[in-house]
Amino acid sequence: MLTRIPERYLVPLYRVEDVRRREQASFAQEGESYAMMHRAGEALYRHILHHNASLKHLSVVVGGGNNGGDGLVVAALAAQDGIEVTVYDCSSKPRTGDAEYAEKVAFGYDTIQITRNIEALNQDPGQVVVDGLLGIGFHPPISEDLANAIAAINQKRAQGAWVVSVDCPSGLDVETGRGALLVEADLVVTFIADKLGHYLLDGAVACHQIVMESLQAVDLLNRPTAYFLTPAVLENYPPCLRLPNSHKGTYGHVTVLGGDLGFGGAAIMASEAAAKSGVGTVTLMTQSRHLSASLMRNPNVMCVSPEDIGLGDTLRSSESVLVIGPGLGRTEWSERNWQAFLATEGPAVVDADALYWLGVYGQPMGRPAVLTPHPGEAARLLQCSTADILEDLVGSAQQIATRFQSVVILKGATSVVVNQNGDVVILGQPCPALAKGGSGDVLSGMVGACLAYYHEPFEAAVIAAAWHNMAANKASLVIGQISMQPYQLLDYLE
Ligand SMILES: NC(=O)C1=CN([C@@H]2O[C@H](COP(=O)(O)OP(=O)(O)OC[C@H]3O[C@@H](n4cnc5c(N)ncnc54)[C@H](O)[C@@H]3O)[C@@H](O)[C@H]2O)[C@H](O)CC1
Numbered sequence: 395m396l397t398r399i400p401e402r403y404l405v406p407l408y409r410v411e412d413v414r415r416r417e418q419a420s421f422a423q424e425g426e427s428y429a430m431m432h433r434a435g436e437a438l439y440r441h442i443l444h445h446n447a448s449l450k451h452l453s454v455v456v457g458g459g460n461n462g463g464d465g466l467v468v469a470a471l472a473a474q475d476g477i478e479v480t481v482y483d484c485s486s487k488p489r490t491g492d493a494e495y496a497e498k499v500a501f502g503y504d505t506i507q508i509t510r511n512i513e514a515l516n517q518d519p520g521q522v523v524v525d526g527l528l529g530i531g532f533h534p535p536i537s538e539d540l541a542n543a544i545a546a547i548n549q550k551r552a553q554g555a556w557v558v559s560v561d562c563p564s565g566l567d568v569e570t571g572r573g574a575l576l577v578e579a580d581l582v583v584t585f586i587a588d589k590l591g592h593y594l595l596d597g598a599v600a601c602h603q604i605v606m607e608s609l610q611a612v613d614l615l616n617r618p619t620a621y622f623l624t625p626a627v628l629e630n631y632p633p634c635l636r637l638p639n640s641h642k643g644t645y646g647h648v649t650v651l652g653g654d655l656g657f658g659g660a661a662i663m664a665s666e667a668a669a670k671s672g673v674g675t676v677t678l679m680t681q682s683r684h685l686s687a688s689l690m691r692n693p694n695v696m697c698v699s700p701e702d703i704g705l706g707d708t709l710r711s712s713e714s715v716l717v718i719g720p721g722l723g724r725t726e727w728s729e730r731n732w733q734a735f736l737a738t739e740g741p742a743v744v745d746a747d748a749l750y751w752l753g754v755y756g757q758p759m760g761r762p763a764v765l766t767p768h769p770g771e772a773a774r775l776l777q778c779s780t781a782d783i784l785e786d787l788v789g790s791a792q793q794i795a796t797r798f799q800s801v802v803i804l805k806g807a808t809s810v811v812v813n814q815n816g817d818v819v820i821l822g823q824p825c826p827a828l829a830k831g832g833s834g835d836v837l838s839g840m841v842g843a844c845l846a847y848y849h850e851p852f853e854a855a856v857i858a859a860a861w862h863n864m865a866a867n868k869a870s871l872v873i874g875q876i877s878m879q880p881y882q883l884l885d886y887l888e
C-alpha cells in the first residue's frame with residue numbers, strides 16, 4: 395500500500411459489520427458471550443484505575459443495551475474494590491441477554507447506588523464518569539431522554555470530571571463519524587477493533603484519546619476498511635528529505651497554474667508552499683498583473699503569465715509536476731488554461747476551480763494525479779449533495795478515485811486519502827485554525843512538492859496532507875487558532 399511508511403505506524407480501522415462478524419465468531423468459538431462482556435468490563439476498569447490511581451467514587455451512566463452491560467460490569471468490579479459507585483440507569487426497557495446478567499450481578503451489590511435521575515449527576519461527588527449509554531448499536535436520531543443524559547455527562551465534564559466512553563462516545567455514529575449530540579470523551583476504550591467513525595468528522599473531535607482492547611476476539615483476517623496514520627511517522631518523512639550530496643535537480647520542479655483576477659493570492663500561496671516544502675525549483679503561471687506581487691514576496695519563485703510563455707514550455711521535463719487550480723476561476727481565461735493543461739503530460743495536482751473544470755469535462759486523469767476536493771467539491775464531482783458525501787467519506791473518496799483514475803485527498807477535520815486500488819489512509823488531528831481560505835492552496839503546493847520528490851502519488855498525498863495538518867497544529871499553538879494564517883504553517887515543516 396505505502397512503500398516507505400512501515401505498517402506499525404498505521405492503525406487498522408473497521409466498519410461495524412466487520413466488528414459484529416468477529417464478535418459473533420468469538421461467541422461461537424467460546425460457546426458463550428458473557429465472558430467477552432466481562433473482559434470488556436475488566437479492560438475498562440484497568441484503564442480507569444491507570445488514569446485515576448486514587449479512585450474513591452465512580453459514576454456509571456448506562457443505557458439498555460450491551461454497551462450499558464459493559465458499564466455495569468465496571469460498576470460491579472469497582473464495588474468489589476470498595477469504591478463508591480452510583481449507576482445512572484437510562485434504559486427505557488428491561489435488559490435482556492448479557493446486559494440483563496450484568497445488571498443482576500451489579501445490582502446485587504447493595505453498596506451500589508442506583509438512580510434513574512440523570513439530573514443528579516451534576517451533584518455527584520464522583521469526578522470520574524463512565525459513559526455506557528450507547529455503543530455500536532446506536533442508530534441516529536437520538537431519543538430525547540438519551541440526549542439529556544449525554545448533555546448531563548458533557549456538563550459534568552465541563553465542571554472538571556474525567557469521562558471514559560465504553561467502546562465509543564455515546565451519540566457517535568461509528569460508521570460515519572457523525573454525531574449531532576455526542577459525549578466528549580477524555581478516553582475511549584474501544585473493543586475488538588478500532589472503528590472508522592472514531593477518526594472522522596465529529597468522532598475525531600470527541601475522542602481525545604483512544605485505546606483498543608481486542609478482548610481475545612477471533613481474527614477473521616478481513617482487510618481493514620482504512621488505516622489511521624499516527625503523526626510520529628512524519629519525523630522520518632519530511633516533505634522533501636534533504637540529502638547531503640544533492641542539488642536542486644534532486645528535488646524536482648513544480649509549476650503552479652492559477653490566480654485569475656481577484657484570486658492572485660491563492661496561486662502565490664500554492665507556489666510559496668511548494669518552495670517552502672523544499673522542492674528544487676518552482677514556476678508560477680498566473681495573470682500578468684499578479685507577477686510583481688509574487689516577485690516581491692517570493693523572488694525564488696519564477697513567474698510568468700501563460701500569455702507570454704506556453705504551459706508546455708515551462709514544464710521543463712516529464713518529471714515536472716503541475717499544480718492546477720488555486721484561484722484558477724471559472725472565466726474564459728480559466729477554461730483556456732484548463733484546456734492547455736489537458737494538452738500536457740506528467741504528474742499533476744488538481745485543486746479548487748480545476749476540480750470544477752474536471753467535473754465539467756468529466757474525463758479520467760490519464761496521468762499520475764492527486765485530486766484535493768473538500769466535501770463540497772467532492773459533491774460536485776459525484777453530482778450528489780454535500781450531505782451525501784458526509785454520510786460516507788471513505789466511499790465517496792473511493793468513487794472519485796475510481797471515476798477519475800487518480801489519488802484523492804478528501805479534506806476535512808481529518809482527511810481521507812485513497813487510491814484506485816482501494817487503499818485508504820485517514821490522517822490528521824482537527825485544527826480549527828485551518829478553517830480559512832488559503833488552507834487548500836497551501837496544501838496543493840505541498841502535494842506538488844511531495845509528488846516531485848516522492849513520485850508515487852498515494853505516498854506523496856499522504857505525506858503532504860499529514861505534514862500540512864501537523865505543521866498547522868504546531869503553528870496554531872504558537873500563533874493562535876484565530877489569527878494564524880494558513881501560509882504560516884509553512885514555517886513549521888521541520
Ligand atoms: N458480549 C457482548 O455482547 C459484548 C458487547 N459489547 C458491547 O456491546 C455494544 C453493542 O451492544 P448493542 O446491545 O448491540 O447496542 P448498544 O448498547 O450500543 O445500543 C443498543 C441500545 O441503544 C438503544 N438505541 C439505539 N439507537 C437509539 C437511539 N437513536 N435513541 C435512543 N436509544 C437508542 C437500543 O434501543 C438499545 O437499548 C458494543 O458497543 C460494546 O460496548 C462489547 O463489545 C463486549 C462484548
Ligand SMILES: [K+]
Nearest residue numbers: 528560562564
Ligand atoms: K458509549
